[in-house]
Amino acid sequence: MNNIAGNKPALVWATHISVAFLVLLWLLPTLGLFVSSFRTADQIASSGWWRALFATEQTLTLRTAAPETQALEGDLYVIEGNIFADTGEEAPTELTAWGTSSRDVSAYEPGETAELRDGERLTIEADGSYRVESPVEMEGSRGQRVFITGLVPPRLTFENYQRVLFSGSTTDGMQKAFFNTLTVTIPATVIPILVAAFAAYALAWMDFKGRALLIAMIVALLVVPLQLALIPLLKLHLNIGIGKGYMGVWLAHTGFGLPMAVYLLRNYIAGLPRDIIENARVDGATEFQIFTRIILPLSFPALASFAIFQFLWTWNDLLVAKVFLIDASGQTTVMTAQIVELMGTRGGDWEILATAAFVSIAVPLFVFFFMQKYLVRGLLAGSVK
Incomplete structure (x- = not known):
């Protein structure tokens, strides 16, 4: 009986221990950063975050x-x-x-x-x-x-957050960079999902010449290094006048994220039951109606999964923002770039860097925990009887 699938205690325990270790390995640095964001510079310099509650x-x-x-x-x-x-x-x-x-x-x-x-x-x-x-x-x-x-004696303070979030200073403050990051991230997440969903449905369920070639080109684009396309794309953006604003960085993130989005969504949509699509066509539904009323609801978990990864990648991006958001006045500086500036101008103020870093990761953490249920939800539960 010990060889029956799913009844291997040793393997189950090894899996549980490995998962617990990985979770702990990921959680400890986050917890340390969170605790350090409430400590003073002298406390951070003199002892580790685990000593925050002790003299x-x-x-x-x-x-x-x-x-x-x-x-x-x-x-x-x-x-x-x-x-x-x-x-x-x-x-x-x-x-x-x-x-x-x-x-x-x-x-x-x-x-x-x-x-x-x-x-x-x-x-x-x-x-x-x-x-x-x-x-x-x-x-x-x-x-x-x-x-x-x-x-x-131990001391925890909110002064670091007041200084970072509400000081209004361009050297210490993060509020402007926070809204700039939202301005970049939300459209850069929504646009590729919309385009990729239409493209994935067409490549999965519509017959037309050159479909196989398009799929092969998308797979080939997955291996193109991002750094290889930065300079040519920047020159193109500058020539058409969008190289110094949000439009340029939105299109850049869309271009870099589309191959993976189309590839993943196409594979998922192609795996949907054929009977559902054919019955809808027999009933007289147009391709657009099939896409909006059947494909999108059934594909929501896949769309949400890609949205999570695209949002996290865009939010934490520094390279693309540095290249395509050219602004000497700092009006379009994103949070990752602002943290780099803080490291240059406030390299000794570790409490400010810890607070700014935790503010930067707080939104991705919220998005992940809020939408993680879609990663494990039954993809086709109730769609076919």
Whole structure:
């Protein structure tokens, strides 16, 4: 009985484990990006996203009070205070080490005293309180620079999303690029589906000369590298005046997506029951009526499947947008290009990059989970009795 199809426990367990591993492998980076989008730059630089809910050890650069606050105590000039007083919300809860040189930021333990210039002495306690002593009057406009290593409590913030989505800045903001991406993606998904559906029906169920040759040409176009067609297509678009706007990028995505769309939809439509098509023709239905009332409803799962892949490919595209959306002012910049700009101008602001990246993948995730049921639905359920 163990050899009966579908009754192989070892194979079933291996399949389940493999699927679970692949899901986990895909989910962990997404979860890490999501958590990092709520963290500050210091937290991202000091610890991994899995430490977001725990206190982390960070090194901060702080200063003591300015010399103008010194007071004379006996023969010594003294400055006292708390090094964490002006650090804001992310002040360490406990000091673990400190130093006065960037070469050794952990030179001293809490409570130890450092010898500074001109006989000055600095002591810092674990709670951040410090005391600077000097036999002569201290001069200068700023206090002593100190490197503090301490435990910083966890903090999650929405400031990154406010900065990215609502700042209105062309350097940080993503709202303009978000709508630009929608403007590119929606037509670039709908147009090839409409054209491919008509073409697929004609190639599958209409007899005409050259049909086999057209199918062979479509299959041949599947292997044409996208990069090979970019320059000739751009020159053509520039010659006819559509090389610097949305129309050019819509037609480019349509051209690059049509071969795969026609090939997949033609194979699916050709597999529909012949009896349905022939009965409709006997009843007097025109080809257009057959296509709109029979083929399209039965082909909806296939259309939805291609729409998912076309939408994801177009949304995440950078190369085609860079080539066909030529705009020095940034008015038509898409999200992928905006993230590249952020990496160039905000390369150290990892919290902004993480937030912008998650905003970019949020829409594809929503589209996939919303339409994934069509990928597994019964394709012809109820169409034939």
